[in-house]
Amino acid sequence: MFKAAYSLLCIFDNVDSVYGRKKVQKMVHLLETSGTELPFKYEYHYYGPYSAEVQEEIGFLVQQGFLDEIKHDEAYEYVITDRGRNFKTTLEDDGGYSIDLNERLLNSMTKESSQFLEMVSTYAFLIDSGYEAGSAREKALELKPHLERFVDKAVNYYNEKIKKH
């Protein structure tokens, strides 16, 4: 019943905070790509893969007081609240909810910039769209020429941390 809400609460409970909606989007996309079972559908937009469903579910969490949305000058920051933790624990204790979250990847992504994750996420999307590794790199550059400085690191990051073997 609350699987989507629960999965996002687990993500936010595992990090101090996430700064920026774009970063949230890319983190969830990459977790999903890496094999974490998440229910969100992604489409390619101006900033790369984007899920309106993720944004909607976050809206629900904020509205219910499970997540704090803090507005800064340039971006929104998200932090799980005590009420959110309580709800998550209740779902686990009474409903048997659980998720196999790739915590290593999650913690690693919190340290990366949203622009870098945008490049990784775009590359991952292209691989999912049928591109071979080499042509996906070229295509990612075609789509994101302004992020060229990230491309090699992004491909390595994908291969090491995200690609399903």
Add this chain to the structure above:
Amino acid sequence: MKTIRDPIHNIVQFDKNNDKLLLDLIDTQEFQRLRHIKQLGLASFTYPGAEHTRFAHSLGVTHLMKRFIDKICSLKEDRFIPYIKEIGEHRSLALSAALLHDIGHGPFSHALEKTTGVRHEKWTIAIIQGDTEVNSVLKKYGINPQEVVDVIQRTHPSKAVVKLLSSQLDTDRIDYLLRDSKMTGAGYGTFDLEWMINVLTIGEHNGEIEVGLDIDKGISIAEDFVMARYYMYTNVYFHKTTRSAELLIDKIFSRALELYNEGNIDLPDDLVSILTRKGQLHETVANYINLTDNTIWHFVNIWTNHNDIILNDLSSRLNKRRFFKSINSSELDPLEYWKRVIEISNKYGISREYYFLRDEAKSSSYKDSYLIQTPKIGEEGIEREASEQIVLFDKNGNGTELSYISDIVNGLRNKKISIERYFVPDEYKNEIIGGYQHV
């Protein structure tokens, strides 16, 4: 000339010489299969007329794509020349993508996707790139299948072509709004298509190519279009009866899969093949295209007599249209609601997983970020989300986003159209609500 009569566009024509590629694509077994996939899934339980298929919709989108291309290519000013050149070069690609954009949809898309763990977009890619008749036809006519995928996935370098198929003012949603409105009989989704095409234009706005409308002649039709979408979402796509039916088929699939994993049920052979060879889309694409609405209905009917009490009950409810009843979730605190569900499910020994459901709007096939995103007015400094807009262009090619010049649309941007609901069996609804009120 191949002439088809269509309830939305009246006469749809394909030239037997110039449109041979399209006619050959239509004749493939993968495309013909779309005759057996309903466009609106289970909406016919609410609107009995909604029996139209993805086949008819795909033809309609292709017809509209032709008309849009012809209109843009007829624009006279010099500033349109680059767009006309770009679109003209990609005409066959754009039409192929329009025809094939829904080729991967399966029966009851969402439920089947959850069961197989594969989204329909992946099947679209597999059908276009795999060992299929569609792939052979594309190659025969010199169309790179990967480019067709790129257009559908919105990653093709020709943004003009991408926007014609997928944007706020695209051929896909224009056709489905008109078609769904007409076939449901709901009447909300109508707008003046002929005038829209008459005032169609193209230009650049905020660094992006946008298919838009003439600012002097297009505001009213743009408003009509947004309102049509809004009403179709609230009255048709998010109708509580349809949503309840969709949740039920979703749970029927879940239960069937659970029983299959325990060795207690027979599933369609083609579905078994897909489930047992997960991740091998190209190898199982032939199985996938054998699955249609008819296949699934056949099994749902059989399952009304299955000895598993949950599968039997859920299938019977669907067959007899005894759907779960809705509770507006905004009136209930989720924590308290959850506690009440635990109490009642324990009291009666019923499964929480199968009988107490939450309608998560994300499960809708029809998403529209334009209407549900955070409004941007007065927040220009805040990070831009992935957003799409309807742009109106003046005679010099300067674009203005619709909500800046339309109070109606600006008002709608602040209004959420995702409706959160809980669904529970009728026999427990009063206890859930009553119990909650006493907490």
